[in-house]
Amino acid sequence: MSKNVLVILSHPYLSTSNTHLAITDKLAKTDGVTVRHIDQLSRNGVHFDPKEEQKLWEQADSIILEFPLYWYHSPASLKQYLDDILTEDWAYQNAYKLEGKNLQVLTTTGGIEELYSAKGEHGFSLSEILTPYKAIASFTKMKYLPELAIYAANFLKPEELEVQITQVCDSVKNLTA
Numbered sequence: 001m002s003k004n005v006l007v008i009l010s011h012p013y014l015s016t017s018n019t020h021l022a023i024t025d026k027l028a029k030t031d032g033v034t035v036r037h038i039d040q041l042s043r044n045g046v047h048f049d050p051k052e053e054q055k056l057w058e059q060a061d062s063i064i065l066e067f068p069l070y071w072y073h074s075p076a077s078l079k080q081y082l083d084d085i086l087t088e089d090w091a092y093q094n095a096y097k098l099e100g101k102n103l104q105v106l107t108t109t110g111g112i113e114e115l116y117s118a119k120g121e122h123g124f125s126l127s128e129i130l131t132p133y134k135a136i137a138s139f140t141k142m143k144y145l146p147e148l149a150i151y152a153a154n155f156l157k158p159e160e161l162e163v164q165i166t167q168v169c170d171s172v173k174n175l176t177a
């Protein structure tokens with residue numbers, strides 16, 4: 001039976017995106033993959049409806065957090081979303097509803113890969129920068145999969161970008177097998 005992949009997209013400026021529009025367009029047409037653009041969800045004040053989101057997470061085998069890297073974080077909407085959804089009575093304590101599911105980050109950067117190192121301009125690898133997601137996976141008993149990244153996304157030639165988008169989408173598709 002095919003597995004379910006839930007892609008949680010956080011991108012406040014999606015209509016201007018070179019990469020994420022193309023990625024989510026492809027993924028939305030992939031069997032077993034559901035894309036949820038959280039900046040378009042209704043909210044109660046600043047809050048997302050945790051029960052509705054938690055139901056979707058429970059139905060998924062893998063959850064992908066997709067976002068452009070903004071100041072070495074996700075855009076703010078993803079932080080708020082996770083704060084609302086990963087509640088004590090559901091994600092941890094005696095519940096652990098996500099136990100055994102995969103968690104993976106799919107991100108794009110403006111910076112080139114070589115500068116994401118201890119000696120590079122950014123001072124840390126992207127994998128190190130994404131440590132909070134590894135900690136979330138660990139704390140909630142999820143399995144953290146190595147991140148999918150497209151570096152220097154807005155500086156790639158269209159044909160280079162296309163190759164990388166295809167690779168990233170193929171990796172996500174593999175999770176449905």
Ligand SMILES: Cc1cc2nc3c(=O)[nH]c(=O)nc-3n(C[C@H](O)[C@H](O)[C@H](O)COP(=O)(O)O)c2cc1C
Nearest residue numbers: 017018019020068069070071072108109110111153
């Ligand atoms: C507010 C803001 C902050 C950003 N911070 C970073 C950053 O910390 N590191 C980086 O490599 N790129 C940074 N960028 C560049 C974006 O990551 C890059 O434009 C994006 O990943 C490309 O995807 P897009 O086609 O959806 O814009 C930033 C861009 C914006 C608008």
